[in-house]
Amino acid sequence: MKGSTKPWTSSTLKKHLQLIENNHQNNIDSGYTEKIEELDKNFKYSNNRDRNWSEPELSILYGTPLYQAASPSQKIALNHLSWVFQYEHTAQSEAETIHYNQITGGSFSAMGSDYEAIARQLEHESAQERSHIHAFYKVNYQTLKALLGKQAFINSSTNKSDRTSSGNLQSSTYQDYALRSIAKIMLKGKEQYHSQYLKELEAQNKLISTSTNGFFHGRGAIPQSLLRFFAVNWGSSPFLACQYYTVRFIANMLLKNKEYSIHTYCKKLQKQGEFVPVPTAISYYHLLDEAFHTTTSLFLARDLYKDLPKPTEYEKFVVNLAVYMIQRSNLNGISGVVVNRFYADDPPLMANIYKLLQSPVFDLSAPEALSWIEKCLCHEHEGFHQSAKFHQRLLSELRQFCARLDYLWPINREMRLMASGGSIEKAIQNNIKTFKQFSKTIAQSN
Numbered sequence: 001m002k003g004s005t006k007p008w009t010s011s012t013l014k015k016h017l018q019l020i021e022n023n024h025q026n027n028i029d030s031g032y033t034e035k036i037e038e039l040d041k042n043f044k045y046s047n048n049r050d051r052n053w054s055e056p057e058l059s060i061l062y063g064t065p066l067y068q069a070a071s072p073s074q075k076i077a078l079n080h081l082s083w084v085f086q087y088e089h090t091a092q093s094e095a096e097t098i099h100y101n102q103i104t105g106g107s108f109s110a111m112g113s114d115y116e117a118i119a120r121q122l123e124h125e126s127a128q129e130r131s132h133i134h135a136f137y138k139v140n141y142q143t144l145k146a147l148l149g150k151q152a153f154i155n156s157s158t159n160k161s162d163r164t165s166s167g168n169l170q171s172s173t174y175q176d177y178a179l180r181s182i183a184k185i186m187l188k189g190k191e192q193y194h195s196q197y198l199k200e201l202e203a204q205n206k207l208i209s210t211s212t213n214g215f216f217h218g219r220g221a222i223p224q225s226l227l228r229f230f231a232v233n234w235g236s237s238p239f240l241a242c243q244y245y246t247v248r249f250i251a252n253m254l255l256k257n258k259e260y261s262i263h264t265y266c267k268k269l270q271k272q273g274e275f276v277p278v279p280t281a282i283s284y285y286h287l288l289d290e291a292f293h294t295t296t297s298l299f300l301a302r303d304l305y306k307d308l309p310k311p312t313e314y315e316k317f318v319v320n321l322a323v324y325m326i327q328r329s330n331l332n333g334i335s336g337v338v339v340n341r342f343y344a345d346d347p348p349l350m351a352n353i354y355k356l357l358q359s360p361v362f363d364l365s366a367p368e369a370l371s372w373i374e375k376c377l378c379h380e381h382e383g384f385h386q387s388a389k390f391h392q393r394l395l396s397e398l399r400q401f402c403a404r405l406d407y408l409w410p411i412n413r414e415m416r417l418m419a420s421g422g423s424i425e426k427a428i429q430n431n432i433k434t435f436k437q438f439s440k441t442i443a444q445s446n
């Protein structure tokens with residue numbers, strides 16, 4: 001079968017393609033995106049400012065000594081900012097996913113008319129992501145403006161994106177050339193499955209069109225040349241087009257890890273006949289909309305590849321490298337102050353909290369803010385246990401999924417890197433290291 005130029009047919013393929021058609025139809029019929037668009041249109045921060053948007057346990061800095069000392073209105077602000085943090089990251093990740101949906105959609109189209117249904121579903125999902133992103137930014141913009149004022153929109157100099165953009169251009173061009181040559185050599189014979197969209201991006205030299213730091217870009221920690229290498233691979237072979245969805249499934253589950261709690265909170269409010277804040281309702285419908293996307297990811301990653309020719313060792317290597325990088329950059333730690341932010345090294349988080357503590361919400365001086373960061377991030381408290389619980393839950397869900405992907409390396413199949421990041425003791429040691437560096441940067445900039 002390897003190297004075949006014909007579309008593949010098997011008894012299970014038809015069944016699998018029917019599943020994707022059904023999922024697509026259910027998605028269209030649900031109308032959840034339209035609900036989100038309606039909520040987006042009617043959102044005003046002033047109408048939602050007095051209520052929690054999720055359970056207090058999801059608030060940033062929950063369980064810290066600062067949270068204990070905070071006033072009721074400060075606690076509500078921390079709850080709203082938790083939503084903002086979550087959906088800032090989600091919006092960036094969804095902008096990235098639109099890009100990869102288009103790249104892989106081109107590959108599915110190239111596989112023949114049987115696979116067109118997948119490309120259509122992916123296009124529909126991308127359109128839905130655009131509506132989601134719009135709603136997230138609308139809520140985030142108004143919330144940040146109301147709580148933090150103008151300074152919320154000034155970029156911090158310690159932000160990771162600033163650090164990654166100053167790479168050596170020459171060496172990155174060389175790396176690009178080397179990595180793309182490897183992909184070209186190793187995927188020889190599969191040119192007929194190359195994504196048209198990918199070819200157009202390459203011709204215009206726009207392979208990574210977004211400068212986002214979301215999940216798929218390892219929040220800015222995965223080198224750009226490696227991201228371009230992955231993009232070329234996802235759009236150049238049937239197996240790899242499917243396997244982008246292994247990474248996307250992990251992203252889907254990470255989002256669900258927190259969003260499901262907001263969904264449950266929303267149902268509780270509805271049942272008690274209480275006011276449902278607009279952001280809570282957006283999360284509620286977003287979880288439902290994303291359930292269709294998760295089904296797509298699962299179907300492509302776990303099932304469809306079995307109907308295709310067996311992967312080469314190179315193709316297995318690429319997907320393993322991607323899962324490894326995703327574990328390392330997105331899942332390899334806990335913060336102790338944001339329940340589902342799983343980074344081992346996180347200067348942008350400290351920069352954001354530093355800014356928040358000096359904003360009108362807390363109105364602390366710079367030395368006071370720094371001292372609270374040390375108290376909240378570098379010593380054990382209830383927040384670390386909350387973070388560890390969310391991390392552990394996601395770990396067992398991902399292990400269940402990865403156990404069924406027989407080509408994964410044991411370090412990926414058992415999510416060993418992620419597992420090693422679930423320790424509270426390690427998290428505190430990581431925070432102490434990051435804090436030392438962070439306070440040095442602050443001292444230098446004064």
Ligand SMILES: [Fe+2]
Pocket residue numbers: 094128129132286290
């Ligand atoms: Fe979405």
Ligand SMILES: [Fe+2]
Pocket residue numbers: 094125129290293
């Ligand atoms: Fe999605």
